[in-house]
Amino acid sequence: MHIPTDDRFAAARALLLMVEEMIEGATLVDRESRIVWISEGQLALIGGPRLSDVVGQEIERVIPHSRMREVVETGHPHPLDIIQYGDRSLLVTRLPLKDEKGEVIGCIAFALKNSIPHLRPIAERVQHLQTRLARIEQALSTTRTSRYNVEHILGASPAMRQVSRLLRRAAEVKSPVLLLGETGTGKEMVAHAIHAASNRVNRPFVAINVAAVPENLLEAEFFGVAPGAFTGAGRQPRPGKFQIAHEGTLFLDEIGDMPLPLQAKLLRTLQDGEVEPVGSNQLARVDVRIIAATSRALADMVRAGTFRQDLYYRLNVLPIRLPPLRERAGDIELLARRFSEQTAAAFGMALRPLTTAALARLGDHDWPGNVRELANVIEQVYARTDGTRIEAEHVDEALPSASPGPLQPEPAPGSDLASAVAGLERSLIADALVQAGGNKREAARRLGVSRSNLYAKMQRYGLDL
Structure with a gap:
């Protein structure tokens, strides 16, 4: 791989070496955002790899959340x-490197040490704010806040770099966002990250899974209930998700499962900024930023008449497609290492590095359950196997078997039609659950039913919930 030897890179490196005592770490990348040089201090910050191992690599593969690109x-x-490195916060400057024509040929980044006298007040202020923030986060731990931020969205593939770019753009605007992608691609995590990066970060983040709420309760869940609206209703008003999310973000997961009558009322709320609780004639003003998500093809549903065209246009202002894991070349290794670190910490166990053979096994799998399935496989490895490393055979043991499930018995001669239909329905549901790896949402999508409907049928047929 060709590494630039331009005099400008050499001069930048020499300058950084001259002020080495004043900086915590420094990095140089070329016009392709590939590493040209990293200082010893920076190598120590990222875990101590050798310089020869990182030179020539894309910056995100070495520093996943770098913004040098x-x-x-x-x-x-x-x-x-x-920027945060473990429990340390560093002040970082990133500057473009340009040639005589003013064209960018690379980037230089360096982290200033907190001991520099004129930066000490800033560092102390940052530390003070972080301490206050930690107290506030602890006090609000039971409230509705976002659990993830941009740094949780891992990926160095071109597809994920595009997601990161759109995510930052979504945080800057107020328009609705529509997250599209297969189940398990991380749509809810991205919704949290958009909220955390927006100016609504200190306001509520409220999530509702449309497919998980019974259809007859959806309107009350969305818009609230007035006192005495129906038999059994309380004497106090019960706010809906729109009122709870006022001035914050409302995440509508599986929006494609919303019934048509409720779609009309949702559209009116988005247009007018007002909600009318069930059983009330009073309108309440709400200021809510909408992030919707679906694993279904809404455009096809619009053509089929099962999703309102006007609502689709209202939601589809800033669409973000989350690529399936099979389209994210190179990201499996990053994600697997992160999940290994998280699982080891959660289990209180020593970290088990992944061998080259184990990574090859993971790379050969097609991941129908996407990132969620990968996290599950790594957790299974820790739970089911022993060793100081994660070997290929450990991965094989945790990956789902490709063998077909048991054949369902034929209906007995003389069975009535209702019994035969029930038997067939039970068989189809069982097969869908096996194919979805036990994921109820994915099974419901395969069957073309809502998740609440799937739960009811599973309970009726005695299938494991």
Whole structure:
């Protein structure tokens, strides 16, 4: 792989070496955002790899949440940013490197040490704010806040870099966002991250899974209930999700499962910014940013008449497609290592590195359950196997078997039609659950029913919930 030897890179490196005592770490990348050089201090910050092992790699594969590519692509510097390395917060500057014609040829980034006298007040202020934030987060741990931020969205593949770019753009605007993608691709995590990066971060993040709420309760869940609206209703008003999410973000998961009558009322709320609780004639103003998600093809549903066209256009302002894991070349290794770290910490066990053979096994799998399935496989490895490393045979033991399920018995001669239909329905549901790896949402999608309907049928036929 060709690594630039341009005098400008050499000069930048020499300058950084001259001020090495003043900086915590430094990095140089070329116009392709590939690493040209990393200082010893920076190597220590990222776990101590050898310089020869990282030179020539794309920056995101070494520092997953680096924004140096953004500087290279836009030519705009980041004079001062704060980046987290474990429990340490560092002040980072990123500057574009340009040639005589003013064209960007790379980027230089360096982290200033907190001991520099003129930066000490800033560092102390940052530390003070972080301490206050930690107290506030602890106090609000039981409230509706986002659990994930941009740093949780891992991926160095071109598809995920596009997702990260759109995610940051979505955080800057107020328009509705429509997250599209197969089940398990991380749509809810992205919704949390958009909220956390927006100016609504200190307001509620409220999520509702449309497919998980019985159809007759959806309107009350969305818009609330007035006192005495129906038999059994309380004497106090019960706010709906729109009222709870006022000035914050409302995440509508599986929006494609919403019944048509409720779609009309949702559209009116989005247009007018008002809700009318069940059993009330009073309108309440709401200011809510909508993020919707679906694993279904809404455009096809619009053509079939099962989803309102006007609501589709209202929601489809900033669509973000989350690619399936099989389209994210190179990301499996990043994700598997992260899930291994998280699982080891959660189980209180020593970290088990993945061998090259184990990574090859993971790369050969087609991942129908996407990122969620990969996380499940890594957790199974820790739960079911022993060893100091994750070997290929451990992965094989955790991956789902490709063998077909047991054949369902033929209906007995003389069975009535209702029994035969029930037997067939039970068989189809069981097969869908096996194919979906036990994921109820995916099974419901395969069967073309809502998840609440699937739960009811599973209970009726005695299938494991």
